[in-house]
């Protein structure tokens with residue numbers, strides 16, 4: 001296993017998180033460079049993506065590297081039955097770094113066990129999405145001026161939403177207060193609540209996305225109900241529209257409140273929120289490019305700050 005791999009946010013220390021945030025800040029000020037001259041990055045997306053794949057690929061391009069890979073596994077030999085192990089071993093012959101998204105939880109971890117080149121997890125099932133977490137942390141830091149002592153309200157699909165699982169783990173260093181807003185069917189899994197208890201993270205759970213909850217929040221993190229993770233389509237239909245944020249609901253919110261969403265959104269944020277200065281989800285996605293430049297350079301052992 002290559003120790004520069006980035007599979008889970010839980011694998012890296014507070015200092016490493018802060019280093020990645022410093023790098024992201026650097027890349028926001030110095031977007032184009034030749035730091036990856038001669039390097040090839042493979043993006044293997046076994047699941048659909050817009051932001052993650054394109055921002056990783058833009059990051060590589062802006063760093064002067066080259067891209068190979070696929071966005072549709074149907075065009076790769078995995079559609080002929082080639083195993084993940086063989087795919088990773090083959091691509092390792094061609095690339096210096098693999099960025100991969102896969103529907104199976106643990107797929108990225110498994111990939112690290114069959115290659116010596118670094119693996120960056122771009123999402124594995126309902127498990128982890130650590131590069132999203134880095135852009136979320138960067139967005140929180142930019143909008144709040146700090147990461148500590150914030151009230152963060154997570155809304156929607158807290159069961160299958162891998163972004164909230166990764167964010168929860170990363171925030172353990174920053175004394176957050178979490179509010180989990182979801183239906184009982186999509187509640188935060190027990191293992192993450194246990195994580196909060198063990199780490200001393202303060203949280204409350206509610207099904208009510210009430211004015212009191214909204215008006216006490218520094219960050220509202222809306223999430224999409226993850227249709228692709230449901231085995232029962234009827235259950236999806238029952239829960240998919242339970243929480244929608246409208247502009248009028250923000251009328252008495254804190255001045256510093258920002259609304260985040262990893263995107264894509266379906267019905268969770270009405271478009272009437274988009275023009276509210278507290279809507280930050282499009283800027284958040286933009287920050288993804290800088291966060292991913294940070295992650296790529298770390299994975300390849302390149303330090304732009306030196």
Ligand code: CP
Pocket residue numbers: 048049050051052053123132262263264
């Ligand atoms: N936030 C996110 O992972 O978006 P994509 O699925 O479009 O990559």
